[in-house]
Amino acid sequence: MFFQHVYDKSLAQASYFIGCQAKGEAIVIDPQRDVDVYLSIAKQNNLKITHIAETHIHxxxxxxxxELSVVTGANLYLSDEGGEDWQYQFPHTGLLHGNIMKVGNLTLEVLHTPGHTPESISFLLTDHPATVDPVMVFTGDFVFVGDIGRPDLLEKAAGMTGTMEKGAKQMYESIQRFAELPEYVQVWPGHGAGSACGKSLGSVPSSTVGYEKIRNWAFHYQDNEEGFIRYLLEGQPEPPKYFAMMKHLNKVPRPLLIEVPRHPKLTKNQFLTAYNNGLKVIDTRNKLDFAKGFIPGSINIQGNNSLSTWAGWLLNYQEQFLLVAEDSQIEELTRKLMRIGLDNIYGYVSNIEDLDLSLQTADLIDIETFKSLQGKEGVQVVDVRGLNEYDAGHIAGTKHVFVGTFPDNLDKIDPNKHVIIHCQSGDRATIAYSLLKRQGFKNVSNFSGGMKEWVDKENPIV
Known part of the structure; x- marks a missing residue:
């Protein structure tokens, strides 16, 4: 058996390439959108992708x-569980609980494991030349390392009222059945630490059924359904705004993108024309470089592993946008954005100094300056971290406005006051700072040291 774990750090998302070397056949589970990685694996290992499967509507x-099916000709195997409202609306081979997929000498048994979503399935793999017993289970967003999938996304992100409690009850039942699997079976989940699909995902890529029964909180509530549901639903992070769009696009027919697009590097005149016509500018440079000089109205979303998440929170899927990025970064940035369907990149520039624009600089303040302003009349301190972080401890007198929801909550920030922004260590505060400047706020400062510096220097929190 051939096995390769493919991991996208930007979304903490795992996909799997599994092959039977004797027969030359392979299956890919939960592939990312830039599918060239799987084509490369197949070519290098003399395997043909014959099956493509998903654990649920992501x-x-x-x-x-x-995309992978069009390129390879492989069949799509997708869940037909969950009822009429949870069916994929494009051609595929439907899977139900107990179905068996054969990939060469390998078999994958379909397990209906609802809870995260009604149609969620897992795949129990047996490598028949080696054993008649299952060896791996691919759980998607059902069981993670140290956590389980959240059932509240459909209600919170997609507005599907009444699904949260029902999903939690289904998850409780699915966990009971999962616990009956042999303890030696390896668990390969759909996400790792950093994903918003749970609240305490582990950073180790895989586990075993037995180890999860020991360390995963969900298995400590097997005789307490009410306590399980209460703990599962409390303290979940804010679901990114783009989740609703992904849920829709993954269910219905849509345009396919079978290659990573090449976006043009714009001339000065091309950029200025687009900029003056109102296209948003996303500056992907380091926050310190941004602070030294930035295009008026541009939004600083650094090109690190969080780019996709914050772009998904803040960009409109129907609008084109511009990037500020280095030539060497543009392909990787394109991949990160296309993985959440943000394809409307008009083009990019790498040197903003050549645009003949009057650049702005950011007002970064240190902790001593922050303390000297704290509590003064006419000063408003805004904490832009997540609500769970804020509730766990914050600086006295701060206003909480989560950065992801800034455009919808500007009325909570007083433009007539000196506004001081902070987060944990500066990245989210830079996004918030640039958003306020874009909206015309004049007197804004960024306490870039944030809560990390505040706590490290033993200052009080409430």
């Missing part, structure tokens, strides 16, 4: 299943 990334 909300956190745009699945590459259909």
């Amino acid at each position: 909300a956190d990334f745009l699945s590459g299943s259909r």
